[in-house]
Amino acid sequence: MNGGLGDIWTLAWTFGLLSLFAIGGAASAIPEMHRIAVDLHHWMTDAQFADAFAISQLSPGPNILIVTLIGYQVAGVAGGLVATLAMCGPTAVMAYNVSRLLHRSSQSKWPGIIQAALVPLSIGLMSASALVLAQAADRTWLAVLLTATAAILTLATRLNPLWLLLAGGCLGFAGVV
């Protein structure tokens, strides 16, 4: 972490470009964030990436906060701000313009077709996110067991996710996982 102007610029264009490919939201872009932050630029270790994900999930707000944390790691508060704005800005401008264009609901079938075509891709990305994060976070068999339990509870119940995160934190603090 040195936080020169060069780093800020890299953050801006990296996340600006990434936002255009985040179909289905920020969760789909996690594998690419990991590839960029851990493998390509060595901004953080695998464990730090998993920690950043944990902190972003513990914080209230939209799930783009992992971007703020990656930016902070690279260039402090300014880095966090630039990365966050870069992740939201380009697509926000796009959404603004498209919504003005389609102010009245269109009867075209294209939105339906494009949506149907994108859904499987975004679920595939989400599954890839799960794998990348699991490889960063689950280092023991008990950790895998905790992840599997949380997955099953998420799938089978309407439990508030915050309880699962807190339970995981307590188990971690107690040294179980």
Added chain:
Amino acid sequence: MLPDLPPAAIPAPDAPAAAEPPGLLELFLAFAKVSLAGFGGVLVFARRAIVEKYRWMTADEFNETYALCHFLPGPNICNLSVVFGARIRGIPGSIAAFTGLVGPPVVIVSALAMIYARYGEIPALQRTLAGVSCAAVGLVIGVAARMMGPLVRRRDPVAIGFLIAVFVAIGLLRLPLPPVLLVAIPLSIAITYAMRRKGAA
């Protein structure tokens, strides 16, 4: 004969949402509240506030706006705040809504980042965060599995094929995202279009 009509295409015959259009400060505060209440997903809280509590939009208008934001790339809820703010108060409105949504959480998470940078080496904190990440990964798996449900039940081979192909390319082979999507998106749209034409004929 349009089985999965997106909400955007449903006509909205209902009366306009009741209340006065909110001012900039009100927009900012409403989105800040929604955002700070939203652990693991702001959308539910946003719908509740905009449609039920303040009545700034009808349910249909909200669905239509959300469908648009979901279909565009980028963080859905950020797109939603910008589009919603702009409909109410133009560009200043979209800036107010967006800053409300993102500002307070960014301040909180930056404070947490400072604490982490300073105390991240303490073993008890490391263990705790490791436990949280394990559970958080479980959440992602659970949500992905839930989203997969309808595709698996429809036994849609094309959709499942694309899902697996993207998972292998990004998750296993760790290929960069842009080239993978630049191939996958046009291909998926072309095949979906061709299948619908065949289905309609």
